[in-house]
Amino acid sequence: MKLIPFEAEYLQVGTSLPFDLHNTEGLLLMPREAVIADRTQLEHLLGHDLMVDEHQSAEWRQERARERELEDAFAEAFEAPRGAAPPPPSPPDHAELIAELGQLQSQLHALLIDNRPDDKWLPRMVAVSSRTLDLTHQHADALLFLVLQRAVRRYEHYSSRHSLLCAMASALCAEQLDMPEAQVRSLMLAALTMNWSMTAMQDELTLRERTPSLDQRVRIDRHPELSARQLESAGVQDRLCIDVVTRHHQDGPVDLRFAALAPADQLARVLRRLDVFFAKISPRLSRPGMPAPLAARAACLGPNGEPDEVGSAIIKVLGIYPPGTCVALANGELAMVLRRGPHASQPHVVSLTTAGGAALLAPLRRDTAQPAYRITGTVRPSDLRSAVALPDLLAMM
Incomplete structure (x- = not known):
């Protein structure tokens, strides 16, 4: 037996390793x-x-090396600074923003569980879509942080929260890809309603430990078509939106680059990739969420295994560690990502625990570009034992 050194940063409470650990x-x-x-x-x-x-x-060790290669590839491809940022909007009242976001998701949930909509359904959904787009333009980092930190912790109302995440990120990616405003609005409405036909079932399955039944599997497979039909029945006349909902589980012709795709296929590719990404990082009762860098493999790589235009847009919009992600730092502290940074692998974070795992009395900003505070990986939200209130964290952005 030949013993070699092992990097302790891979050790986490609640995890196991497929090999023995020895001392020197x-x-x-x-x-x-x-x-x-x-x-x-x-x-x-x-x-x-x-x-x-x-x-x-x-x-x-080979698998960890592949993960590092993937992260390095993302970093190399997307580490260019974003460029001069526009002047930030005036700071929002964070308590009001949290309350409005909660109300927005409640309204969306109520609309999505309504399978027999009246003539007021469509105007209400359009209003939710428009307000979501406005808030995303004004407070992208705060919204991503609020929704994502809940997404990696909670199971209830999964379907509406997932749709809201996909809608916000879709708008940001579409703008990154220089899509026209009219297409962004079609994509927003498609993202919010893509799972309408299976909302209640999706929420139920998130809270169960057993796999879907055969009938449920059929409904899952058919939900793009069924959701599109429901939109038509509800009076939606946006043909692009309906086509995107119908195709949102397709990646479009794999032999065509993004610019050569029809608009519906372009938007469907953006939505499908984000749908996959957020589904993988969100936990279920039956499984934990996947670390964001690993989920990016399925969402950001094209058919050739390399990041493509959509993958590039997603990484530029979300970073390798999106807001709300819980991470471990090189000095042993556990931290939470607050907002995106100038580079994909160096977001703005605040440490919430000491290297020994004790909760800090107050969060500490850390510069992840410094070696001591380099992000070494993600951790489970349950590992961050902190009582810091959300408005206090938002105030540190």
Whole structure:
């Protein structure tokens, strides 16, 4: 057995590793597949210079190397600064913004569970769509932070929250891709309503641990077509919106570059990629959410395995670590991403715990461009034991 050094930054409470952990003398500290139960056990392991068997850990190390290569590829492709930013809008009243966002999602949820809409349904949905677009233009970072930090923690009303996330990010990506305003509005309405025909079922499945039944699987497979029909029945005359809803699980002709696609296929490609990304990072009762850098593999890479135009737009809009993501820093602190930074892998974060896991009395801004505060990976929201109120975090943006 040949022992090699192991980087302790990969150790997290509640996780296990597919190989044994030893100290420098070869003494077994933790057997393979054993779960790190609590912070005390983690700190005990961190007190040693850790070693692993080179052969036993080979596959795991290769997978981590592929992850780093992917992140480096994103960073290399998208690390150019955004350029001169427009003057920021006047700071919002964060309590009012939180309240309005909650009201907006409640209105959206009520509209999406209504399968027999009256003649007031469409004007109300258009109003929700327009207000979502306006708020996204004015307070993109704050909105992304508020919705995403809830998305990675909560299960209830998954469908409406997911649609709201996709709508906000779709608008930002469409503008990044220089799409006309009329197309952005069509895309917004499509994102909010793409899952209308299965809203109640989607919410129910998020709260269950068993897999969908055969009948539910059929409804899931047919929901783009069914949702488009419901929109037509509700009086939607925006043909582009309906076509995007119909195609939102398609990526368009894979042999065509984005610029060569028809407008409906362009918008559907944007929406499908974001739909996949946010679905993967959002937890279910049956599984945890996937780390954002891994979810980006499915959302940001084209058929050739390289980032394409849409993938580039998503990374530029969200970053490798989107707002609301919980991350570990090189110095051992756990932090939350507040807003996007000038580079994809260097967002603005605040530390919420010490290196030992104790909650900080007050959040501390950290510059992730500095080696000591470099982001080393994502952590589960449950690892951040902090009682800091959302308005206080928003005030630090």
